Amino acid sequence: MSTIFFESGGTARPQLFLSQWLTRLRVPLDAWSRRRRWAVALLIFALVFGLGAHGWIVADLGGVGTSRAALAVSVQRLADARRALAQLPLLRRAAAATPVAPVVPATSPWSSADDVRIVSELAAQNGVALLAVEPGAAKGEGVERMRPLQLTARTDFVHLMAFLHGLADLPVLIVPADLTVKQDAAALSVSATLRVFSALRPVSANDAAHVLDDASLDSDDDEEVVFFDPFLQPQMRAAGEPPDVSPLRLVGVLCDRTRGVALLDTPDGATTIRTGQQLGGERVTKLDTLGITLVKDGTTRTLALAEAS
The missing domain is CATH 2.30.30 (SH3 type barrels.)
Structure with a gap:
């Protein structure tokens, strides 16, 4: 015959333990022990410190995230520079193996006399009376070699604009610089410095038209430019105005x-x-x-x- 003993009150112990904790929590603050107060204070301090540290990291107040991003960009640039440096010998060998077209010298070198000749012919064609043409010493080397050409002339505004537009049709590139126009009693007095680049050629009218077509300009940008004569003195007379009225x-x-x-x-x-x-x-x-x-x-x-x- 066996005997089994049951301990009474087994289900009541957890309830008793919970009731004891609830009773302790209901104790007023002034009745807390020193140990309990320090424990609660340390718990609150740890909670506040954790929340503050998390906010500091999220807001990146110390600049750690920014520094890491800058470091990553610097590392990427360094890697790109190293790759470019590694490819440099290959590029040098490719450049050395590329054949260079020889420079063919002109059969008849362009001289300052040719500058004077073509400018004089252009002036005669456009009704510009040349008073003086003085070629200067050449400057620069290669395609940047330039010779200045000083000229003094007398003409009117219409023929001056025709002369300047005609420079684009010459066999060498001539760029007007330091242009001065003064009006006297009968005509315009013009003094200018023309820069002649004998190694360069001006863009032809057909090439310029192709460039404008490829640029896909709008209709508003393709309007014709009309120049107004600033030296024109119009006499504005009303109908029936007496002839002795002064022009204003x-x-x-x-x-x-x-x-x-x-x-x-x-x-x-x-x-x-x-x-x-x-x-x-x-x-x-x-x-x-x-x-x-x-x-x-x-x-x-x-x-x-x-x-x-």
Whole structure:
């Protein structure tokens, strides 16, 4: 016969243990022991320190992440430089094995006399009267070799523009530099320095057209350029204007809400005028941003600002 003993209260011990912990937690703070207070303080300190350290690392306040990224970029650049350096001997051998086309000297070398000849012919074709042509000493080597050509001429604006455009049709590249244009009583006085590059050739009109076609320009960018003669002195006369009225040109207008002033170019020089003033035999009756109105003996004429068109 066997006997089995059961210990009473086996299921009650866990409940008793939990109730004891709950009782300890309900103890007021002033009743806590020194040991318990230190344990809770250390626990809170560890929790706060862990959260702060995690935030410091995530925000990269110490710059560790940035430094690591910069180090990775530097390592990558160093690897690229080493690969390029390793390929350098191969590139040198390939360059040495490439045949170089020999430079064929020109059968008839271009000289300063040829510069003077072609420029004189171009000036004669475009109605430019050359007063002096002085070739200078050559500078540079190879394709950068350049000879300056000083010239002085007399012409008008239309023929000057035709002469400058004709430089692109010459057999050698000639670039105008230091161009000075002055107006005297009868014509324009021109002094310029032409830089002649005898080893280079200007781009032909057909090649320039192909370049523009390949560039796929918009229709707005393909408009024709029209040059306006800045030395033109137009005489703006109204219908029925008497022939003794002096020629005037309106240069500029400055006006506000109450008054204005206009700058005129007259045969006697530049002058300023306001509304109501007399200019010779004429009186200014109106002045605005569009122009001025002059009245003389019942005849009215308007001077507007001259614009390029």
